[in-house]
Amino acid sequence: MKIIVLVKQVPGTDSVKLDPVTGVMVRTGKDTIINPLDENALAEAIRIKNTYPDVKITAVSMGPISAMKAIKEAIAMGADDGVLVSGREFAGSDTIATAKVIAAAIKKTGDFDMILCGERATDGETGQTAAMIAHYLGVPAQTYVSALEVLEDGVIVKRTVESGFERVQVTFPVLVSVNKDISDTGFPTLDGKLKAKKVDVPMLGNAELGFDKSELGLTGSPTRVVKIFSPKLSRDTIMVKANATMQPIDELLSFLVQKDVL
Ligand SMILES: Cc1cc2nc3c(=O)[nH]c(=O)nc-3n(C[C@H](O)[C@H](O)[C@H](O)COP(=O)(O)OP(=O)(O)OC[C@H]3O[C@@H](n4cnc5c(N)ncnc54)[C@H](O)[C@@H]3O)c2cc1C
8 A cells, every 4th residue: 555645844833934025934944843733644654554564655745955854754753755846936836836736746656545644734724735635636535534444445534523523434545634633643763764864755846747837836826915914912901909809809790791791
């Protein structure tokens, strides 16, 4: 079985910044990690590899050259190999352009049985990319998956839905986006780290993928960030000087009545 795991390199949780002029995410910081839910997806792929024979895991990432670090980390944790999709012409891509490019890169790697990825990334956090990749590949997408059982020709997934859970059986090939309940995240092993150092990770750019430039980057991205701003929190404080125990409580009650809360 061939499993593709999508690993997005994201800023460490506290360092997500947006360029106030272009509205595009600033990705030049050094503090980067693999998107946490992608680590859950990878851990699930490794669990499957450790349970069933002949499972191969390929980590795929689209991003700047520095995203090679995310692929090497994925290999150190247990992926067999990886592919980095990178190129200047991809910069500024929104979720549609990103999904098109990732789907084309996955096609280049040959047939696959399952794509495992996170339900959303901590930086862009649209939660759109997974379903879009499935669309461009023409395979079903199973989202919000918290458990997965492998069958001979497909999987049974447990999906979180508003009213609880649903179980869906689907045949390969399939894309599955996971939430954090799917699997505990793993750790790099010494063997994995040594392998990651040695392994040659191929890079795919537009020369290999062959898109018309109008489909890529900002030109190929219908999403426009109209305005970005940090929400301002303002709080008014009312101080009540209490002479008797009940006085502040009475004042609070009349304040809540006045505000139509009670
Ligand atoms: C107008 C605009 C301009 C943008 N410009 C840039 C830019 O210049 N450079 C840039 O890097 N981003 C840019 N982005 C963000 C880019 O579109 C997102 O990184 C990408 O589309 C994923 O969106 P997301 O973070 O919402 O992922 P989600 O949809 O929340 O992610 C779901 C899952 O999809 C997978 N996934 C998503 N993206 C990737 C990826 N790149 N590689 C591997 N797996 C992935 C992961 O498994 C992830 O858990 C831009 C977005 C907009 C709207």
